[in-house]
Structure formats: C-alpha cells, structure tokens
Amino acid sequence: MTRRQLLILLPAAAVAWEHILAGTPEASPNYTMSEHWWGMLMDITKCIGCGSCVRACQLENHVPDGYYRTWVERYQVLDWTVETPHVDSPDGGKNGFPPPKEVGGKNFFVPKMCNQCADSPCTQVCPVGATFVTPDGVVLVDQKYCLGCRYCVQACPYGCRFINPSTETANKCTLCYHRITKGLTTACCEVCPTGTRQLADLKNPKDPIHEFLKNHSVQVLKPHLATKSKCFYYGLDGSVR
Amino acid sequence: MAAVFLVGVLAFLGLRGLLVPRSFGQYGHYRGDAIKEIAALPVSYAGHQVCEGCHTEVLDVKSKGMHKGVACESCHGPQAKHADDPAAVQPAKLDTAVLCVRCHAANSSRPKNFPQVGAAEHSGGEACNTCHQPHSPAMVAGGSQ
Numbered sequence: 001m002t003r004r005q006l007l008i009l010l011p012a013a014a015v016a017w018e019h020i021l022a023g024t025p026e027a028s029p030n031y032t033m034s035e036h037w038w039g040m041l042m043d044i045t046k047c048i049g050c051g052s053c054v055r056a057c058q059l060e061n062h063v064p065d066g067y068y069r070t071w072v073e074r075y076q077v078l079d080w081t082v083e084t085p086h087v088d089s090p091d092g093g094k095n096g097f098p099p100p101k102e103v104g105g106k107n108f109f110v111p112k113m114c115n116q117c118a119d120s121p122c123t124q125v126c127p128v129g130a131t132f133v134t135p136d137g138v139v140l141v142d143q144k145y146c147l148g149c150r151y152c153v154q155a156c157p158y159g160c161r162f163i164n165p166s167t168e169t170a171n172k173c174t175l176c177y178h179r180i181t182k183g184l185t186t187a188c189c190e191v192c193p194t195g196t197r198q199l200a201d202l203k204n205p206k207d208p209i210h211e212f213l214k215n216h217s218v219q220v221l222k223p224h225l226a227t228k229s230k231c232f233y234y235g236l237d238g239s240v241r
Numbered sequence: 242m243a244a245v246f247l248v249g250v251l252a253f254l255g256l257r258g259l260l261v262p263r264s265f266g267q268y269g270h271y272r273g274d275a276i277k278e279i280a281a282l283p284v285s286y287a288g289h290q291v292c293e294g295c296h297t298e299v300l301d302v303k304s305k306g307m308h309k310g311v312a313c314e315s316c317h318g319p320q321a322k323h324a325d326d327p328a329a330v331q332p333a334k335l336d337t338a339v340l341c342v343r344c345h346a347a348n349s350s351r352p353k354n355f356p357q358v359g360a361a362e363h364s365g366g367e368a369c370n371t372c373h374q375p376h377s378p379a380m381v382a383g384g385s386q
Binding site (some may be wrong): 030033043045047048049050051052056059060074076094097098099100103104106108109115130131132133134135140142143144145156174177178179181182185187190191192193194195240 | 265268270271272276278279280281282283284285286288289310311312314315318319343344346347348349350351352355357365
C-alpha cells in the first residue's frame, strides 16, 4: 500500500468506526428535550422563610445534612446601608428563622439555588466533560464521570456546588430533572406555599412566565457576570449578593 | 513504516472505542446517557394532583379555603410511596404544634401581609386544630373557610 492510498483510506475507516460506536440514540417516549428551555421565577415579595423548599429538596434529592442544593437567606438592611446588609441562613433556612435580633429596617428572604446559566462558568472548566448544559437548558453533573476535582465548585459564582462527602463527586441542583421530564414540577416549587417559586418553561408559549416577564421588573443575580442566568428574581433588592 | 502507522492508528481507535462511552458526544462534549440516567431517578413527592385523585373530599374542603394554594405534601411530607400503595404505607400523623408555626409564627422578617400569630398567646397552649380545620383554616362567622 502506498502512503497516498493509506491516507485516503484512514479517514474513511475512522468515519465508519465512529458510526459503529455511536449506536442508535434511544428516543424518550413523551419528553422531547428540544421543546423545553427551563428556568425559574422567584417572587421575593412572597417568601415567608418557612424553609419548606429546603426540606423538600433534601428529601427528594437525598442531599446530605449540612449541604444544600437550595437554601434561603434572610436579609436585614438596617439604617439603609445597602452595602452591608445583615445576612443569615441558619442551617440553610431548613427549619425556618428565629425572630431577628434587632427589629426594624428592611426585611426579606431570598431563596437561592443553581441559576441554570445558559453560559455557565462551571461547565466550562470541567476537564473531563462530566458537567454540561442539556439541550433543554439544565446544568447537570454526570456522577459516573466526575473525578471530584472541585474546579466547578470554585468556578460557580453563586456558590451552588459542593462535593458530596459520600460519593466524592460534584453535586448541585438538577432542577429536579427527574421530575420535570415526567411532567411534574420541582420538589421546591411543589411545596412552596406562597407561590414564591415557580418553575418556568421559556419555550412553552402558554407558560405564565412570559406574561410575568413582560409586565414586571425582574433581575438575575450578578448580572455583570453575563452567565445568562435563568433564575429570575422579582422584587430583588440592591443589597442582595 | 506504513504498517506500523496503520497498527498504531487501529490500536488507538480500538482503545478509544473501548474507553469512550458510546453516548459521549451525542449532544456535546459529555456522556449523553447521563441525561437519561438522571431523568430516570425515582420521585419522593408525588405531586398534589396525584393525592387529589383519591382524596376528593379533602380537595373539596381545601379548594374553598385559605389553604387552597398550599400543596398536600407541603404539610404531609413526601408521600409518593403512600400514593403508590395506600394500604401498605400510611402517612405519619402530623403535630400541629410544629407544623403550623413553621409558616404562621409571628416574625418581623416576614412580609407584613402574611397572616401570622404569636403562637403561645394566640392558642393558649391548645393544639391549633382544636379551633382551626387544617384543610380550611380561616375562622369566619358561621364556620371555617
């Protein structure tokens, strides 16, 4: 065989081999990823800090004690010092909040979780392709592929990732991917008593999110980072980090 | 020379075939099957629609009252196992002394318009459900709502 023949043959062989390896992708019966683009709406004005979402998330997703895929922060802005609010989150707000030490000022709760960024810094730093944005806009971690190197934990500007001590792999909110693909809402939205949290499908024209976004001033956390966050906060105060 | 090259390339492709999962690269630089695996995880919270299918009498009461927006499992906890087999798995009895104050204990951090009470003075030490009906709690003239 001449070198010329070999060079012609090789790419053809490689393409054929790739084809063999790829297999036929299975079609999911009722759920089509390309028809959805998930996000969430947080109406801060409604949050009562009951911690139902934190408890439900831990039970639904078997989150170990002391770790949180979602948590609730309490803000108190005394003397209108927007730069230095008092922030606390005892046990992630899981068991609610005691009355504040000082009464007065501006008080509110802020539920936090993975912002499901479309341009997510966390997925970009993964050295092995273990974390990624799905075609329907959810940031997930492949538990079988993750090495536990912690790059993504460092990269998330919102502090939403942790290393699960029992598996030593990166863990985070999956936007209850196992629920939303079955037509259910997330565990946190299911139990939220006041409608503070609302799952939103931005590709569904009938989703009330469109009407809401059209008529309300909303904000994302740390907009200057341009992560294309899909967690929209209504009533977000300037003191929130 | 060409033979060595060919053997090397084939060995590379062979190893790559063994080591790289089939679904890697299906949607991007990751294992496509990971999506299916995560989607297949079991649920613990069945969702209020499921409860309402069987407990229609509770729904009738609740949908007219002030707790209409509060989902069953917000109070009763995750009950997917009960919903799958109601005879085998019974939801635990709830303690209203713990349950109701989670949401209703007076706290100046809470939005002012949310109904809240100083539990001890308000209830006089009695269980909340001696006066309030959990599924329809508001006290109005001529019954609860």
